[in-house]
Amino acid sequence: MPEMIEVEAYRDLAERAALGRQISAIETPDEWYLKRGLVPATLQELIGYQLSAARRRGKLLLLETQGPDGAGGPVLGLRFGMSGRLVVDGAAGVAELRHSTNAPLARYDRFGLVYSDGGHLRVRDPRRLGGVELDPAEAGLGPDAASVTLGRLSAALDGSRAPLKARLMDQSRLAGVGNLIADEVLWRSSLSPQRPAGSLSAPEVRRLHRHLRATVAELGTRGGSHTGDLMDERRGGGTCPKDGRPLQRDTVGGRTTWWCPWHQE
DNA sequence: CCGGATGTTCACCT
């Protein structure tokens, strides 16, 4: 599931349902899921702490912690890969709160916080492509795509001969855009994914910026990065919803790319 | 059975 749209939904869930509850245990059923040298013993320092804020940068969910004395603790960084979900008290992204006390770990639960009230926060990830780390290097990520300014977007593209789509998905330049959102935004912007990123004119960058922010907002409202207008056409025989021409499939930036060579220039 | 899938990282090329 996760591109930034889904991670924002997880952030919202965490903010609504996971803050201010005392952590009583850490679940690490899959140590491979702990990244950058993190080990279960290190996570024990979070016992007695609580989550104090839920932030997001691109596809990275950042959970701030606070000790019993009110002092700030380490930041818990969660990545969800392609199949990860955040589950709080047994519900993923749902409003209702049901504390399923002592609920056993599900088959694909890779990491969890147990609360002293009996509830829990867990990362469920069948494909195991996500991960957990402490104090992730946020500086390594570009500005978030949901709020990036025109100037920052322009700077992210400037001087690059890499394909536009590859640059948009380079998390160190711009954080949050994944394969589906990239195709949707470029299609809406009538820009070819293969254009050298630095070759866009000023009006084209403005157009891209407008569509990027509008698309992220709209897909968020619709409920996911898979709700784009192009989604149903990502298959053999798919046609452009704008002009009915056949869509083309290519590999750009190492990812399958669907686009309309008729109107995307 | 085979191929591909919303992501990231790394080794290895050019």
Add this chain to the structure above:
DNA sequence: GAGGTGAACATCCG
């Protein structure tokens, strides 16, 4: 240094 490619991770789906 920039950019590209393929592999790896593990499961599901068509």
